[in-house]
Amino acid sequence: MPIVGSVSLSLAFGFSILTLIVISLYLRTNDTRLMETGRRMSLIVSGLSLVATFVLLFELVTSNFDIDYVAHYTSFETPLLYKLSALWAGQAGSLLFWLAILSFYTIIVVLRYRFQHHSLMPWVIIILTTIQVFFLLLTVFVANPFGPTKADFVVQNGMGLNPLLQNVTMAIHPPTLYLGYVGFAIPFAFALASLITRDVNPMWIRSIRKWTLITWGWLTIGIILGGWWAYQELGWGGYWAWDPVENASFMPWLTGTALLHSIIIQEKKNMLRVWNMTLVIITFTLSIFGTFLTRSGVMSSVHSFAQSAIGPLFLYFIALILIVSFGLLFSRLSILKSEKRIESFTSRESGFLFNNVIFIVMCFTVFWGTIFPVLSEAVRGTKITVGAPFFNQVNIPIGLVLLFLTGVGPLLAWRKTSKTGFIRNFSIPLLAMVIALIVFMVIGYRGYTIVSFSLAAFVLSAITVEFARGISVRIRKQKENVFQALMAMVARNKGRYGGYVVHLGIVFMFIGFTGHAFDQEKEFGIKVGESEHIAGYDFELMSVQEEERPNHYAWIADIRVTDLEGEFVTRLVPEKRIYFYRDPNPNRQQPHSELSIYETVMKDIYSIFNGIESENQTAYFKIMVNPLVWWVWFGGYFMVFGTIIALWPNRKKVA
Amino acid sequence: MGKNKFLVVIIGFITVTAFWMYWVSTNPSGTESALIRFLSIDELRAETNHGRVKLGGNVADESIQINQNDLLEATFILSQGEATLPVRYYGTRPDLFKDGAEVIVEGAMEGEVFQAEVLQTKCASRYEGDLRDVQTENIEEM
Structure with a gap:
């Protein structure tokens, strides 16, 4: 069986080169039979890549430990779900997975636009195939997932998957992220194709926008799930640490968000065409760069990067993308330049433009902080690490400006906002902001928290005003009730109102982020019957049970939480587990802390069981009280919901 | 305009x-x-006036000692090849912290002991290269 996978990949590689040749011939001769052949070959390349992926999945599920990859990341005991998710647990597998998703998207594009975009499609296929060639090159020659186990004996059982990764979220989070990363290849292919063919027809921009939104939606879900997993599983009480891997996904998200906004101006006003091209190119490059960051080992050390075979290949590929894309862009500048100028600072166009500038600047600060350790090590010999405080301090003010614009943008009119329009649109939101400002100052909040909450009030009321105005117009003119009016209004302009729902999500998330300023934590050891006090709560240790379970041994603490008045709040049952506890070698035993979190709208109570000292029966805990975290996830639902509204297909007629 | x-x-x-x-x-x-400098043990020893720094290395085998009166207090020896450094840490330890584990500590020297305020183990899901070494070794043992 593994031979089938290996051969499929090699064949796919061969066919991918053929596809490039055949379509190039078509472009020379204009013989449509060649184009049809090229299209089919492209489908074969993608099909074979998918076959290889399914073969690897099959090997993982059937535990064929003759394959190195299978032996590394699974064992007989690994549950089925995690045998499947082992596909993206390691380097070779995740590169194949990248290829598989790209192939999946390519099949959709090739089939769906069979009768559309005639002049663009040959180039779109060439570009997508070229990206496939790169990943086929990696999986066939450099990191082949079907390589045999390097051992001179029969492997009886595999290593198994790290217990930390044995979590349902961890089975969903990487594929969603990948669907996001990889999806940007399609807008990129269309953009480049239009540059090559000098096609500036706004038709394709609509196709691009939809793809960008789908891709962006997946990336958003992926990032939020990653944060949620970290919070629920890793036990440091947070959801975002500005780790290079997180930054890798955040950067294309930032530029992709900028693109989603500025592409609207191109659709409506046919402006900013050069800028949008630049954004598409940067976003795709950043998603390749993200894969490079997470897969080359460059972040742990420059030296491990130099030893890894795939690191330099990725860098060459990124250089190739940048040179070709920007070379093309410069040679086509004269066609793309728009006659139109933005007319006023107070126009919606300028609002979008500033939003773009801020997203890009934010992306640059993240980029700088992420690569600075590598640069400093390469240039000066001493590695200087950049910690979360840098990213937080730099990005909090930028983020707040962005939050402000989230409220301002939709209130501005196209071209120029008149004075009366300004007063009509801004009076209620500004009033809400001032009231919030005064209230929070009186309560005694300080610094950024006041600014953040007041801006949240501003944006929330701005969005509410937008919805209320639209609804009231319909109630007056169409004699509908509130609900009918809301549904009809959203249905008529899904992009706009879907966008507002996403904005609501962003505001809720900012409320959640701000809660971080009020976090409290304490580490302590107590005996059964004793209690400890933190952040207005009492924690009494009721008991510690021990239990032997199929694949681990567990100590289960029972903590009773009461508030200051002695009212019962909740019970927390954090566990300390030892996986592989039967292994005589203590180093192979794997401790694992199973958290217990009490989540409410206002605050989370987060508990970690550190361990138990058997001699005098003292158990050790870390307790954190994290206000408003719930709002981060709540905002996440809104973002997904808003994206779905914006993507919801129109009724048949329009087509 | x-x-x-x-x-x-x-x-x-x-x-x-x-x-x-x-x-x-x-x-x-x-x-x-x-911004924090990431030094090797030798570089750290060569300096006299150092502030807060980061160090990476492995936990020397059988060097972890946990205070039995307060489980949160641990001392261990950080090793980078030949060079070693005693480290003290107070707080919740990551689950992957054990003999041989690859760790990063952040803190400052206090006399002869490095007082770590942050103790991180390299997360297996994220640092592919490191996990690979361990696993290859384990496969060979089987």
């Missing part, structure tokens, strides 16, 4: 951000420095 005004605003914003990044990089707020 001229194109130049926009340019001025945009360049102004970028300049302010650049200065802000520089300010944050050079001005540690309280105990949390934004």
